[in-house]
Amino acid sequence: MxxxxxxxxxxxxxxxxxxxxxxxxxxxxxxxxxxxxxxxxxxxxxxLVSPERVESLEERNRELREKVSDLKAKVDKLDRDDGKIDAAVRVQRIEASILKILCNNIGAKSPNYMSIEAVADKTGHDYDTVVHYAVMLARVEFGGYVQFDRMEENIKVQREDAYEKYCEAAGIDGVTLDG
Structure with a gap:
């Protein structure tokens, strides 16, 4: 007191x-x-916030800014394309995926036939899509990369380097298709 x-x-x-x-x-x-x-x-x-917490928040902020930047770039690209997927690139990727599966099925002396259903399963495309693109790839004016059997139920590549030649001709990077 x-x-x-x-x-x-x-x-x-x-x-x-x-x-x-x-x-x-x-x-x-x-x-x-x-x-x-x-x-x-x-x-x-x-x-009152610890320096470690501030650092982790700054790192998270940086990550989110990068993500926002990436998303803005994607939105800008879609806006430029009017929201449409580049059809030519999609066609090339489908055709390349079919050729890649067929080239991976090459036997000791020559390419082996594969059922169209098996190609569809391995590529992830439906049966009708594989048939459509295989018909296109079989045409000489489109490279003649694919050959159908007599019953038109099986397909094979015409030459062992069909996948590489197609990627080269289409101007696409085959390595990016491996993912």
């Missing part, structure tokens, strides 16, 4: 006419200062 009394009189300068401490005013002011200090401490604690 004496400590508070001396603080009120000496530090705060709250004296009565008789030289005693003005307890009511002193305590009220101390309480208000304490409340303000307590509130300020709460605010500081709410904003």
């Amino acid at each position: 004496e400590e508070i009394d001396s603080f009120i009189t000496e530090e705060m300068g709250l004296l009565r006419d008789d030289g005693g401490a003005k307890w009511t005013e002193g305590i009220t002011e101390l309480i208000m200062l304490g409340m303000d200090s307590w509130r300020q401490g709460q605010v500081e604690r709410a904003h």
Whole structure:
């Protein structure tokens, strides 16, 4: 009590006419200062973040900015293409995937026939899609890369390097099709 009394009189300068401490005013002011200090401490604690947390948040922020940038680039590309997928690229990828499967089925002495159903399963395209593109690939004016058997149920490549030659002629990177 004496400590508070001396603080009120000496530090705060709250004296009565008789030289005693003005307890009511002193305590009220101390309480208000304490409340303000307590509130300020709460605010500081709410904003207190460790450097590691700041670093992880900055890293996450960088990652999200890169993702947003990539997505904006994709949206811009779609806007330029009017939202349409480049049909020529899609055709080339389908044809290349068919040739790749057929080239992987080459026997010891010559290419082996594969059923169109097996090619469809391995490429992930439906049966009719494989038939359509195989017919196109069989045409001489489109490279004559594929040959049908007599029953037209099986196909094979005409030469062992058909996939590489097709990729070269189409100007596509066969390595990207491996993924």
